[in-house]
Amino acid sequence: MDLVKNRKILLVDDEPLLLEMVETILRKDGFYRIATSATFTEAMEAIKCTMPDIAILDVMLPDGDGFSLLREIKKLSDIPVLFLTARGEAEDKIVGLGLGADDYVVKPFLPKELTLRLNAILKRTYSSIHQVSLPSFKLPNCDVDLAKAEVIKDGQVFPLTAKEHAILSILYDNANKVVTTDMLCQSAWGNDSYGYNNTLMVHIRRIREKIEAKPSTPISLITVKGLGYKLVIEGRR
Amino acid sequence: MKLFRTHSKSMGITIRFTFTVILIAFLMVMINYIFLIFFTRYNLSQQEPTKTVKAIARELSHNNGRLTVLTEEIINRNNLWVQLVNPAGDVIYNSRNKPKDIESHYSLSSIAKLSKNYLNDYPVFVWESNKNLVILGYPKNSIIKYNWSFYSESFPRIFLWIIFLNIIAAIVLFIFLGRRLTNPIKRLIDGIFSLKQEQEVFLKEKGIYKDLADSINKTSIAMVEKNNEIRQRDNAIKNWIAGISHDVRTPLSMILGYSAVIEEDSVLSEEVRSQAKIITENAIRLRELVSNLNLATSLQYDMQPLELSIVRLGSIAREAAASCINSSIVENCKIKIMIEDENAAALMDKKLFERALLNLIMNSVKHNKADCIILVIVPKLNNKSESVSIIIADDGYGISEEKKNHLNQKDFFKPTINQTHGLGLIIVKSIVAAHHGEMVIKSKKGKGTAVIIRLPKAN
Numbered sequence: 229m230d231l232v233k234n235r236k237i238l239l240v241d242d243e244p245l246l247l248e249m250v251e252t253i254l255r256k257d258g259f260y261r262i263a264t265s266a267t268f269t270e271a272m273e274a275i276k277c278t279m280p281d282i283a284i285l286d287v288m289l290p291d292g293d294g295f296s297l298l299r300e301i302k303k304l305s306d307i308p309v310l311f312l313t314a315r316g317e318a319e320d321k322i323v324g325l326g327l328g329a330d331d332y333v334v335k336p337f338l339p340k341e342l343t344l345r346l347n348a349i350l351k352r353t354y355s356s357i358h359q360v361s362l363p364s365f366k367l368p369n370c371d372v373d374l375a376k377a378e379v380i381k382d383g384q385v386f387p388l389t390a391k392e393h394a395i396l397s398i399l400y401d402n403a404n405k406v407v408t409t410d411m412l413c414q415s416a417w418g419n420d421s422y423g424y425n426n427t428l429m430v431h432i433r434r435i436r437e438k439i440e441a442k443p444s445t446p447i448s449l450i451t452v453k454g455l456g457y458k459l460v461i462e463g464r465r
Numbered sequence: 466m467k468l469f470r471t472h473s474k475s476m477g478i479t480i481r482f483t484f485t486v487i488l489i490a491f492l493m494v495m496i497n498y499i500f501l502i503f504f505t506r507y508n509l510s511q512q513e514p515t516k517t518v519k520a521i522a523r524e525l526s527h528n529n530g531r532l533t534v535l536t537e538e539i540i541n542r543n544n545l546w547v548q549l550v551n552p553a554g555d556v557i558y559n560s561r562n563k564p565k566d567i568e569s570h571y572s573l574s575s576i577a578k579l580s581k582n583y584l585n586d587y588p589v590f591v592w593e594s595n596k597n598l599v600i601l602g603y604p605k606n607s608i609i610k611y612n613w614s615f616y617s618e619s620f621p622r623i624f625l626w627i628i629f630l631n632i633i634a635a636i637v638l639f640i641f642l643g644r645r646l647t648n649p650i651k652r653l654i655d656g657i658f659s660l661k662q663e664q665e666v667f668l669k670e671k672g673i674y675k676d677l678a679d680s681i682n683k684t685s686i687a688m689v690e691k692n693n694e695i696r697q698r699d700n701a702i703k704n705w706i707a708g709i710s711h712d713v714r715t716p717l718s719m720i721l722g723y724s725a726v727i728e729e730d731s732v733l734s735e736e737v738r739s740q741a742k743i744i745t746e747n748a749i750r751l752r753e754l755v756s757n758l759n760l761a762t763s764l765q766y767d768m769q770p771l772e773l774s775i776v777r778l779g780s781i782a783r784e785a786a787a788s789c790i791n792s793s794i795v796e797n798c799k800i801k802i803m804i805e806d807e808n809a810a811a812l813m814d815k816k817l818f819e820r821a822l823l824n825l826i827m828n829s830v831k832h833n834k835a836d837c838i839i840l841v842i843v844p845k846l847n848n849k850s851e852s853v854s855i856i857i858a859d860d861g862y863g864i865s866e867e868k869k870n871h872l873n874q875k876d877f878f879k880p881t882i883n884q885t886h887g888l889g890l891i892i893v894k895s896i897v898a899a900h901h902g903e904m905v906i907k908s909k910k911g912k913g914t915a916v917i918i919r920l921p922k923a924n
Contacts, residue, residue, distance in 0.1 A: 243715055249722045256726060314714040336718035336752050338745070339725045406787040410780035452790070454802040455783050 232350045233258040238280035240264075240271045240297065241312065242290050250284070250312075253339040254346070268292035275304055282350060287313045302328055308353045310346060312337075365400065365461060367448045369441040374400065379438045386438040391416050391431050399449070399459035408456040432457060478654050482647055483639055490635045491628075498627070514590045514608065518601040521547055522594035530558055530597070537561065548600040550576075557597065567602070582610060649674050656681045665689050699766055706762045710755045717755070721748040757888040764895035771814040771899060775923045778811065778843045778855050779804040785822035786841055794827055797835035798859075805845035809853040811920035813900055821896040824889045825857040825916050833861030852902075853922045858915035863908045872906050 237259055241247045247264045254262055263278050265271040268291045274280070283301060287294040298309055311332035330349045333342050364373035370381035377393045379386040388396065398415045399407055413424040416431070432451075436443040450458045524536060530549060532540070540547060541562055548567070549558035554576070556569040566585050568575075576598070578584075580591050588608040590601045649672050656666045656678070666685040668678040727733060727741035763769040786802050789795045822841070829839045842856040864872070872890060893916075897904045902920040 246715060246718060246722075249719055249726075252726060253722060256729075314711050314718075334756075335714045336721045336748065338749075339722055339729075402791075405791040408780070408783040408787045410777075410783055452787070454804075455787050455790070 232347055232354070234261065235259070235281040235350050235354065236261040236263070236278060237346075238263050238265070238271065238274055238278070238283045240266075240283065240289065240294070241286040242266055242288060243286075250342070253342060256339070257343040257347075266290075268297055271297055272300060275301060279305065280307060281354070282308050282310065282346070284310045284312060284346070287311060298329060308349045310349060312342075362397070363400070367439055367461065369448065370439050372396065372400075372439065381438065388438070389434075392435050392438075395428075395431055396435060396459075399457060400461075403459050403461040406452045406455050406458050410456075412456060478650075482650060487632070487635045487639055490638075491631060494631050494635075495628075514588075514601065514603065517545075518590040518592040518599060521601060522592040522599040525549055525558070525597075525599060526595040530595075532558075532560065544604045546602040548602070549594065550598040550600065552596055564602070649678075653677055653681065656685075660685060660688065663688060663692065703762065703766055703768065706758060710759045713751075713755050717748055717751055721745060721752065724748060754888065757892050761888055761891050761895050764892075764899050767899075769817075769899065771817065773812050773814055775810050776813050776815050776818070777807065778809045778853055778920075779807045781813070781815065781819055781822065782841045782843055782855060784815075785819050785826065788819070789823060789826050794823075795830055795839065798830050798833070798837050798839050800826065800839045800841065803840060803842045806843055806853075809843055809846070810923045811853050811900070811902075812923045813920065817896050818900065821893045821918070822855070822857065824893050828889055829857065829859040829861065829914070833859055837861045851922055852919045854917055854919045856915055856917050858913060860913040863910045863912050863914055864906075865910055869906055869908050 237254060239247055239250055239254075239262060241250070241264075244266060247266065251262050251264060263274050263280060265274050268289050271283075271285075271289075275283070285294040285297055289297065294311060294313075298311075301307065301309065308330040309328065311329050312335060313332055314335040330353075331345050333345060362374040364371065364375060366372075370379050372379050374393065374397055377388040379388060394416045395412055398412060409425055409428055413428055416428070417424050432449065433443065436446050436449055439448055440446045448460050450460060452458055521532070521536065524532060525547075532547065537560060540560055544562070545560075546563045546567075547558070547560040548556050548563065550571055551557050554571045554573070556571075559569075564585075564587065567587075571579075576591075579589050579600070583589065584600070584602065586605050588603045588605075588610050590603075592599045592601075652668055653674055656668050659666045660681065665688075666681055668681055670678045670682065724741045724744035728738050728745055730738065733741075760769065782802060782804065786800050789800060826839055826841070829837070838860050840856070840858040842858065844854060844856065846853065894904055897918055897920075900920055902918055904919075905917045906914065907917065908914040
């Protein structure tokens, strides 16, 4: 049973057709407790009555704007809020002013873009601490447990150092994608300097020794010449 | 700071003006002095009696102490008179019309007096004639005799003092009276400088510069009106584009949302789903276009806030290349990266600038055949260079000379917005301009294209 799909959603948008469409998209994604309102006042009513778990707000409403609605909502409860915005300039407000919105999606959007973010916010907000703990994953030659910071290869346990853990984490977050050396240095040393490049190479070699069968011919942690590194994980995009 | 500079500029002009006025006044005084000295010393009216008395003296000595009838006639006609005095002081000859109040004997002291001044108010001139003395008398008040005498050494010093005192007097007078002259000019100068900085100006239209002040005022009004017009037009364009992009977004949301829903509906036939996919793809293209149009406009009208930080070009180049590879845009092409200078850095909005680089790389991909090589280069520049650069090059088809010149034009919107280019290059140009950089496209037909972006260096 997916608990996330049980959450109550409040949709606020002045465009009834868009409201209908978003509702369709959410239902297709498995949500079924959806309330909709087209105005500021309706939305306030709905919040008081149904006590939703998350609100999806449009910035432009006929009797007010999404930002003041957000402020009102935050006075009543601490539910997460996702903005749907058609205006480019609103993006700055949402991000820059720190109004307490959890995320935003710019219209027009692909259904996937909306549902991914919605699910992510709900997971982040309502999942217990154990569930958000660091992942563990399988590589062809070993098992990596980032929560315990260890690698199990051929029944042997190799602990990861703090730097190795940081590097492996960001590679895992961007699995099957090229991560530039600059980004890796930034995440491991928090410093934008190419001077750490050689140190990074040393750490990469040590990680390979732990996760690869043949560290000199890696199959999981691949060098992308001139750019950075890539962690190959089968079946993940 | 600006105000100060304007002030010092107008001060400079006022000082130069003052200096010129003083110089003119001084020169006028000098010219007058020279004329006065010339007239008093070498005046013709003084030269004439001297000549006459000389001629008479010569005639008297040649003619045995008598005047010829002709000379006597001329003397009479001009109301002159002549006396000849011997060394003892006795008059030995009188012309006929000698006034009655003239003596017939002169003492040494009276001779000394009359030689320098007047004889009973008659201006007289003397000359030597065979040890005797000739006195030539003119009618009363006909000639003013004026004697100059200076100590010969002190004369130049006195002259310098006069010049010096003149200059002092000119400066003092100018300080007290010159304001009347320079103040209106200073106001005009300040007005013109304000105009230069596009500030509104209003000058009082009075005094000798009335017409000038009027012209400046009218220019100011015209300038303000033009600026208002431009501002209004800019606002209209901004609102228009913002409005269009807003009004396009909502219907586009519907198209995109439902087409994606249809596309993923497994109940529907494969054909319908693939058609929906085409709708989705095109809606996404439209979405890109709208957001690009918005970005280009907001960059053009300085509406886009830049989040500036110092970024190494090597880092941003790798970032751009990596996102191209990750989003599999460059699947058909090879992307190579050459960082010759890892320290080259510039102040930039990282997201925006990466977008510019991505646009350029995508352009290379779009316009060239598969397996073309795209190079991202950060060249090593001279240490003294004030700029850093990044080059996106490919070995593809290249572009024609004509098109290249067209694309290199300064005005962003001049390069035509057509199907093949879209807004990509305009966006890149706007972003580079927002970073106070410049962009040059170099290309040869069949030899590939290179886009060079130069940015001000950051340390």
